Amino acid sequence: xxxxxxxxxxxxxxxxxxxxxxxxxxxxxxxxxxxxxxxxxxxxxxxxxxxxxxxxxxxxxxxxxxxxxxxxxxxxxxxxxxxxxxxxxxxxxxxxxxxxxxxxxxxxxxxxxxxxxx
Amino acid sequence: xxxxxxxxxxxxxxxxxxxxxxxxxxxxxxxxxxxxxxxxxxxxxxxxxxxxxxxxxxxxxxxxxxxxxxxxxxxxxxxxxxxxxxxxxxxxxxxxxxxxxxxxxxxxxxxxxxxxxxxxxxxxxxxxxxxxxxxxxxxxxxxxxxxxxxxxxxxxxxxxxxxxxxxxxxxxxxxxxxxxxxxxxxxxxxxxxxxxxxxxxxxxxxxxxxxxxxxxxxxxxxxxxxxxxxxxxxxxxxxxxxxxxxxxxxxxxxxxxxxxxxxxxxxxxxxxxxxxxxxxxxxxxxxxxxxxxxxxxxxxxxxxxxxxxxxxxxxxxxxxxxxxxxxxxxxxxxxxxxxxxxxxxxxxxxxxxxxxxxxxxxxxxxxxxxxxxxxxxxxxxxxxxxxxxxxxxxxxxxxxxxxxxxxxxxxxxxxxxxxxxxxxxxxxxxxxxxxxxxxxxxxxxxxxxxxxxxxxxxxxxxxxxxxxxxxxxxxxxxxxxxxxxxxxxxxxxxxxxxxxxxxxxxxxxxxxxxxxxxxxxxxxxxxxxxxxxxxxxxxxxxxxxxxxxxxxxxxxxxxxxxxxxxxxxxxxxxxxxxxxxxxxxxxxxxxxxxxxxxxxxxxxxxxxxxxxxxxxxxxxxxxxxxxxxxxxxxxxxxxxxxxxxxxxxxxxxxxxxxxxxxxxxxxxxxxxxxxxxxxxxxxxxxxxxxxxxxxxxxxxxxxxxxxxxxxxxxxxxxxxxxxxxxxxxxxxxxxxxxxxxxxxxxxxxxxxxxxxxxxxxxxxxxxxxxxxxxxxxxxxxxxxxxxxxxxxxxxxxxxxxxxxxxxxxxxxxxxxxxxxxxxxxxxxxxxxxxxxxxxxxxxxxxxxxxxxxxxxxxxxxxxxxxxxxxxx
Numbered sequence: 009x010x011x012x013x014x015x016x017x018x019x020x021x022x023x024x025x026x027x028x029x030x031x032x033x034x035x036x037x038x039x040x041x042x043x044x045x046x047x048x049x050x051x052x053x054x055x056x057x058x059x060x061x062x063x064x065x066x067x068x069x070x071x072x073x074x075x076x077x078x079x080x081x082x083x084x085x086x087x088x089x090x091x092x093x094x095x096x097x098x099x100x101x102x103x104x105x106x107x108x109x110x111x112x113x114x115x116x117x118x119x120x121x122x123x124x125x126x
Numbered sequence: 127x128x129x130x131x132x133x134x135x136x137x138x139x140x141x142x143x144x145x146x147x148x149x150x151x152x153x154x155x156x157x158x159x160x161x162x163x164x165x166x167x168x169x170x171x172x173x174x175x176x177x178x179x180x181x182x183x184x185x186x187x188x189x190x191x192x193x194x195x196x197x198x199x200x201x202x203x204x205x206x207x208x209x210x211x212x213x214x215x216x217x218x219x220x221x222x223x224x225x226x227x228x229x230x231x232x233x234x235x236x237x238x239x240x241x242x243x244x245x246x247x248x249x250x251x252x253x254x255x256x257x258x259x260x261x262x263x264x265x266x267x268x269x270x271x272x273x274x275x276x277x278x279x280x281x282x283x284x285x286x287x288x289x290x291x292x293x294x295x296x297x298x299x300x301x302x303x304x305x306x307x308x309x310x311x312x313x314x315x316x317x318x319x320x321x322x323x324x325x326x327x328x329x330x331x332x333x334x335x336x337x338x339x340x341x342x343x344x345x346x347x348x349x350x351x352x353x354x355x356x357x358x359x360x361x362x363x364x365x366x367x368x369x370x371x372x373x374x375x376x377x378x379x380x381x382x383x384x385x386x387x388x389x390x391x392x393x394x395x396x397x398x399x400x401x402x403x404x405x406x407x408x409x410x411x412x413x414x415x416x417x418x419x420x421x422x423x424x425x426x427x428x429x430x431x432x433x434x435x436x437x438x439x440x441x442x443x444x445x446x447x448x449x450x451x452x453x454x455x456x457x458x459x460x461x462x463x464x465x466x467x468x469x470x471x472x473x474x475x476x477x478x479x480x481x482x483x484x485x486x487x488x489x490x491x492x493x494x495x496x497x498x499x500x501x502x503x504x505x506x507x508x509x510x511x512x513x514x515x516x517x518x519x520x521x522x523x524x525x526x527x528x529x530x531x532x533x534x535x536x537x538x539x540x541x542x543x544x545x546x547x548x549x550x551x552x553x554x555x556x557x558x559x560x561x562x563x564x565x566x567x568x569x570x571x572x573x574x575x576x577x578x579x580x581x582x583x584x585x586x587x588x589x590x591x592x593x594x595x596x597x598x599x600x601x602x603x604x605x606x607x608x609x610x611x612x613x614x615x616x617x618x619x620x621x622x623x624x625x626x627x628x629x630x631x632x633x634x635x636x637x638x639x640x641x642x643x644x645x646x647x648x649x650x651x652x653x654x655x656x657x658x659x660x661x662x663x664x665x666x667x668x669x670x671x672x673x674x675x676x677x678x679x680x681x682x683x684x685x686x687x688x689x690x691x692x693x694x695x696x697x698x699x700x701x702x703x704x705x706x707x708x709x710x711x712x713x714x715x716x717x718x719x720x721x722x723x724x725x726x727x728x729x730x731x732x733x734x735x736x737x738x739x740x741x742x743x744x745x746x747x748x749x750x751x752x753x754x755x756x757x758x759x760x761x762x763x764x765x766x767x768x769x770x771x772x773x774x775x776x777x778x779x780x781x782x783x784x785x786x787x788x789x790x791x792x793x794x795x796x797x798x799x800x801x802x803x804x805x806x807x808x809x810x811x812x813x814x815x816x817x818x819x820x821x822x823x824x825x826x827x828x829x830x831x832x833x834x835x836x837x838x839x840x841x842x843x844x845x846x847x848x849x850x851x852x853x854x855x856x857x858x859x860x861x862x863x864x865x866x867x868x869x870x871x872x873x874x875x876x877x878x879x880x881x882x883x884x885x886x887x888x889x890x891x892x893x894x895x896x897x898x899x900x901x902x903x904x905x906x907x908x909x910x911x912x913x914x915x916x917x918x919x920x921x922x923x924x925x926x927x928x929x930x931x932x933x934x935x936x937x938x939x940x941x942x943x944x945x946x947x948x949x950x951x952x953x954x955x956x957x958x959x960x961x962x963x964x965x966x967x968x969x970x971x972x973x974x975x976x977x978x979x980x981x982x983x984x985x986x987x988x989x990x991x992x993x994x995x996x997x998x
Binding site: 037038039042056057058061062063064065066069077080082084085086087 | 139143144146147149150151153173174175178182185186187
């Protein structure tokens with residue numbers, strides 16, 4: 009489809025964090041999650057179904073999320089994932105880590121004293 | 127473990143989840159304006175390969191899903207098929223180890239562990255109250271104590287019963303036959319919870335003399351003598367000349383526990399003067415513990431008048447589970463063999479573990495590739511362990527087949543009575559379960575070490591290094607395994623060596639008589655047919671006379687007691703002119719006919735044998751054995767001839783004295799381990815004490831075989847008296863063999879186990895040495911290239927062998943010193959720490975190890991340096 013180069017392949021571990029973060033607001037099925045992640049990242053992050061479902065099942069097995077069967081708005085039977093208490097805790101920890109990481113990376117990209125601009 | 131059906135449902139759910147995703151994607155595209163066909167194509171392309179996604183997702187279910195397990199098994203099976211030699215050796219090793227253990231456990235299970243074949247067997251007990259000083263016999267009560275106890279009301283015991291055996295002669299239909307009879311209280315079978323298959327059991331009224339001529343037949347006797355016809359009920363059979371009415375037939379399974387051919391009620395009143403000890407069984411009231419029963423028995427016995435004069439502390443009162451009575455003697459030695467055979471399994475496990483280690487080091491590259499491709503360590507370990515478990519289970523299956531055969535051989539070679547309840551021994555679900563469990567455990571344990579050791583390294587090392595192996599932890603582990611194997615093999619071989627030496631010593635014992643060329647048979651002379659001692663004298667003389675006329679018979683005689691067979695009659699002595707014969711000086715009293723000593727091959731040192739001059743009217747005579755003569759007429763005992771002796775009675779009458787007319791050699795009486803004893807012989811023609819001569823053996827010296835002589839011997843006896851039955855027709859060689867059969871059996875069994883252990887340990891040693899040489903081809907090649915002679919190469923291999931053998935030898939011998947003590951009771955003239963045996967075993971092991979090292983050594987000396995160095 010559109011603009012192949014601007015998409016970023018997700019690093020391992022990143023996807024888990026993004027899924028947990030996305031499920032923070034409301035329970036969601038796999039397709040919905042993929043849509044939301046793409047929308048929230050302004051179409052930059054591409055979630056491959058071949059990575060999404062293994063990640064969902066892995067998180068489920070780790071009891072960070074749980075799943076149950078439900079009906080979608082259009083009456084389709086879908087498997088809906090929801091954050092568990094353990095998932096929430098993990099998310100909080102991961103968030104702190106990610107915030108520090110992005111700050112650090114941002115710091116490296118934009119050093120306080122930028123060369124040749126002051 | 128996740129169950130297969132649960133996995134199936136998940137599988138379907140996963141497919142549905144992925145399909146829903148795809149449909150929603152198509153839906154969204156159609157809404158955006160794409161045509162349905164284009165939308166479907168695009169969505170599919172974006173979605174990717176459904177099967178692949180399902181597969182990677184499934185892996186996240188992780189752990190031990192059924193599918194993963196099946197995949198592991200398939201993979202393992204493929205791997206095994208690819209290396210048939212490894213598989214064959216490993217399976218054979220496990221099959222031997224598990225087979226031997228399963229066979230042994232089958233016997234232990236049937237003989238010791240399985241409950242008795244009666245209803246509610248845990249309520250069946252054996253009662254005992256006997257002097258602590260009494261060494262022979264099992265738990266028992268005197269008949270008087272039993273009768274009194276039975277008459278008392280009891281809370282703990284629902285019923286009490288007793289039995290004892292005796293021989294009875296069945297006459298009437300067909301040949302006279304001597305049978306074993308069980309004399310029981312009327313409630314014996316009902317106490318066990320058994321009722322006759324047909325007919326009825328005894329009633330209390332039948333315990334009264336006069337009403338007691340009723341009999342219950344064993345199933346076997348009923349089928350053999352009465353064609354299994356129910357019409358036998360109500361008819362009479364003749365036992366010891368008396369008519370008994372048949373009232374029932376036992377169920378066939380009852381003979382597994384009790385071998386008696388006929389059952390008759392006990393009507394004899396106890397004689398308060400004698401007090402015969404009888405085994406007593408009882409059924410506990412429901413809910414009564416053995417402890418409570420013991421307390422009640424003790425307090426009841428204390429109240430009995432017959433026990434009033436017993437000193438406290440001299441008696442032992444006990445209530446034991448009945449199963450103990452069946453297994454009492456066999457228990458310890460069966461457990462000992464179970465222990466011994468478990469060593470064989472340990473050696474087998476060490477062997478397979480070693481094979482796996484060697485195999486794993488050959489597969490380091492493969493394992494490295496798998497690790498590099500992302501398989502976790504757990505995953506690889508699981509894979510490897512699955513493989514060894516699979517090998518163990520196949521080995522176990524083969525082992526069970528071997529075990530079934532082994533149990534048959536074991537039971538067939540065991541002397542009668544050596545293994546209790548042998549009819550009940552079968553490979554049942556418990557045995558199968560145990561065999562499967564042991565196989566699985568063995569597979570897991572010996573797979574685990576190599577798997578952990580071979581996955582410890584960094585995969586990069588495996589991938590980058592050349593094929594040459596570096597000594598590492600796997601190498602050390604291999605050595606530890608071989609040393610352990612050798613140690614275990616030493617312990618078993620030492621045990622077997624001690625038993626072999628002991629058995630050889632036993633066989634070398636000179637019993638004082640010649641066992642070869644002697645044939646004998648037993649007759650029971652009932653009082654109805656032979657009312658007086660003179661009848662027995664006349665019958666004995668006539669039989670001997672006719673036996674002597676059988677062609678090929680050199681001599682014939684009789685004796686009431688023969689060496690190496692029960693019973694033994696022992697009593698004290700009183701010697702004319704010697705007042706201080708100690709009471710403890712006991713001699714065997716044996717009644718014989720003339721020619722006993724020539725027939726048995728017992729040396730006559732001086733004097734004469736009994737002959738026809740010694741009869742009822744002549745002067746009473748006796749013959750004594752040399753040790754008695756030397757004891758009282760030192761130094762050489764010759765002075766004994768013409769002296770007089772009698773029984774150890776206080777007031778001997780003139781007719782009680784017997785004159786010594788001969789001195790013969792001492793003979794072994796009770797068993798080859800017991801040594802020679804003192805004997806005093808009496809001529810049958812002068813012996814009048816009926817109970818001692820109602821059961822006698824006729825003895826023949828002949829070069830003909832037992833089978834050959836049997837018809838003639840039968841004919842002789844039946845012509846003279848048709849109601850006398852011949853029993854125990856056998857050669858003296860058979861009697862002697864039976865007396866050492868227990869030792870022979872133990873020796874054979876342990877020798878087989880030791881041989882298995884040595885075989886397995888030598889295979890293990892060979893494996894490691896062969897691998898060593900193969901792995902060091904390069905090094906040895908360099909040495910040869912640098913001018914090492916083949917002698918140097920041999921020295922290297924021998925050194926490697928000794929590095930394995932010497933620690934194994936030391937550890938094994940220390941272990942043996944600790945363990946062989948359990949053999950103490952089975953050893954004759956050999957101490958459990960016999961240095962010669964230890965040394966011999968060490969020699970054998972060294973030899974075995976060097977033979978195991980021979981092939982690798984030859985290979986090492988043939989290494990061509992050029993090929994070795996080029997094969998990089």
